[in-house]
Amino acid sequence: MALLGAIEAGGTKFILAVCDENFNIIDRTVVPTEDGPTTLAKVTTYFDQFDNIDAIGVAAFGPVDLNPQSKTYGYVLDTPKPGWAGFDFLGYLKNWRDIPYYWTTDVNGSAWAEYRHGANSEVKSLVYLTVGTGVGAGIIVNGQILSGFGHPEAGHIIISKNPKDHYLGHCPFHHDRCLEGVASGPAMEDRWQQSAKELADEHMAWEIEADYLAQAAMTYTTILRPDKIVFGGGVPHREVLLPLIRKRFAELMAGYLATPDLEDYLVPVANGDNAGILGCFYLAKSAMTRA
Amino acid sequence: MALLGAIEAGGTKFILAVCDENFNIIDRTVVPTEDGPTTLAKVTTYFDQFDNIDAIGVAAFGPVDLNPQSKTYGYVLDTPKPGWAGFDFLGYLKNWRDIPYYWTTDVNGSAWAEYRHGANSEVKSLVYLTVGTGVGAGIIVNGQILSGFGHPEAGHIIISKNPKDHYLGHCPFHHDRCLEGVASGPAMEDRWQQSAKELADEHMAWEIEADYLAQAAMTYTTILRPDKIVFGGGVPHREVLLPLIRKRFAELMAGYLATPDLEDYLVPVANGDNAGILGCFYLAKSAMTRA
Numbered sequence: 001m002a003l004l005g006a007i008e009a010g011g012t013k014f015i016l017a018v019c020d021e022n023f024n025i026i027d028r029t030v031v032p033t034e035d036g037p038t039t040l041a042k043v044t045t046y047f048d049q050f051d052n053i054d055a056i057g058v059a060a061f062g063p064v065d066l067n068p069q070s071k072t073y074g075y076v077l078d079t080p081k082p083g084w085a086g087f088d089f090l091g092y093l094k095n096w097r098d099i100p101y102y103w104t105t106d107v108n109g110s111a112w113a114e115y116r117h118g119a120n121s122e123v124k125s126l127v128y129l130t131v132g133t134g135v136g137a138g139i140i141v142n143g144q145i146l147s148g149f150g151h152p153e154a155g156h157i158i159i160s161k162n163p164k165d166h167y168l169g170h171c172p173f174h175h176d177r178c179l180e181g182v183a184s185g186p187a188m189e190d191r192w193q194q195s196a197k198e199l200a201d202e203h204m205a206w207e208i209e210a211d212y213l214a215q216a217a218m219t220y221t222t223i224l225r226p227d228k229i230v231f232g233g234g235v236p237h238r239e240v241l242l243p244l245i246r247k248r249f250a251e252l253m254a255g256y257l258a259t260p261d262l263e264d265y266l267v268p269v270a271n272g273d274n275a276g277i278l279g280c281f282y283l284a285k286s287a288m289t290r291a
Numbered sequence: 292m293a294l295l296g297a298i299e300a301g302g303t304k305f306i307l308a309v310c311d312e313n314f315n316i317i318d319r320t321v322v323p324t325e326d327g328p329t330t331l332a333k334v335t336t337y338f339d340q341f342d343n344i345d346a347i348g349v350a351a352f353g354p355v356d357l358n359p360q361s362k363t364y365g366y367v368l369d370t371p372k373p374g375w376a377g378f379d380f381l382g383y384l385k386n387w388r389d390i391p392y393y394w395t396t397d398v399n400g401s402a403w404a405e406y407r408h409g410a411n412s413e414v415k416s417l418v419y420l421t422v423g424t425g426v427g428a429g430i431i432v433n434g435q436i437l438s439g440f441g442h443p444e445a446g447h448i449i450i451s452k453n454p455k456d457h458y459l460g461h462c463p464f465h466h467d468r469c470l471e472g473v474a475s476g477p478a479m480e481d482r483w484q485q486s487a488k489e490l491a492d493e494h495m496a497w498e499i500e501a502d503y504l505a506q507a508a509m510t511y512t513t514i515l516r517p518d519k520i521v522f523g524g525g526v527p528h529r530e531v532l533l534p535l536i537r538k539r540f541a542e543l544m545a546g547y548l549a550t551p552d553l554e555d556y557l558v559p560v561a562n563g564d565n566a567g568i569l570g571c572f573y574l575a576k577s578a579m580t581r582a
Binding site (some may be wrong): 032137139141142146148150151152153154156158160172173220222223224225226227252253255256258259260 | 430432433439444446449450467510511515516548550551
């Protein structure tokens, strides 16, 4: 029986899984993220248990080189993470077993799962926005993962500072100028001296967070005109947030531009915690077809 | 001899032109924009002079319906412009002469000209940003004009208000929240009580304008990772502006993300005033192949 593999390579943990050809999960494990070679040794040891894996989808924390024409295709690029900058992630895997791999970013993997598995067939373009330790987006345009000179880092778009917000920002590059700087989980915790989980539903934190995420939705909408914007990651888990985002989005847009009904347009993840590995499975399948 | 036609349909004037199969302009005229039927009657009278036009590219002011599956494909959508809302622009033309048409927005036409004629072959993704009476962008992603639930209205992205700028904004929907509201020609004139043309190079207006356009470039860069951002329209004609945009962009990005060298990345239009009609010719040609 043909199997597909998934490597959801996060900054704190790697989720590894194997599914059958109908995308049913057969096995799943988690290993902590250490340096590149140590972590990948554990990854390959895990997959050594399965002889008949046809392809593996890899969704990795960034920045990574996704350009097949580049000399460093498959590498992790410049990152402050110890033991990862310049590591040949994909090369390590190919050296271990020469099968087809689909190599992309973590957010692209989740976006692909939401596109292929979470949304209906009328959705052609989709933004998957994750708000957690960092803020990032995977973008599908007319059925293709968007990539250009590099992969998007759409958590670093410009935002307008909320007048009630005096926080100086958490992005080491852009401080309070960009979305990640003011809206990530660590930004919330640093600003309010409580984690997002601890903040009460009535706390003004949520109104401010909703303002920033609605601004992001407006910017993505005007540039990309997607059929759906999906909110994932730890912060949007809070049920108080999405209705506030929809309300603020409607205020900000002020009737400009047609969008799908906001209940269908600004939505929570459909695939929950499995979005990442599901995306890897679908991408692994397409790597097989491509190979 | 086969000919191609161009209709660059702007809010104040229509530029009409005819070229040979090598894209050499054979004839060109300008008609003022009146209501839909009156203007289109003049358009068809002009093209009546030429019997052998194989196809016409139409780049129209928006919003227009670009979705071929839609019942109002080819129509001008809701607009305050008298005599245009709900006008079947493309239907009028097809009724006049049933040849292939390429129907798109004005900024998409110019973006296509910059992509096909202005940039080298290594450019796969490009943003054409026009700053004039309005602010809009045509976006090419991997050789395709980007479109989704509708066409982009990327002049209406969120910006962060410059602390020195106390202007309340010119966008009837978003006031000073969006790029068009603070950076269009009319916004400049309203803010400074002088037109952009009259403002001296040393006026602080240019520093503020550069801040907003650099913010836009940062947002487009983080979402789209294009190979090039081209600045067109009346306002960027001023030579003082582009160096200020590059300087401010570098400050805002703060070393985050690789981009092409800024001299090659943030650039003026290559095709000048002919960008619009050139784009129409190239699109007319592709409409022929498609038909």
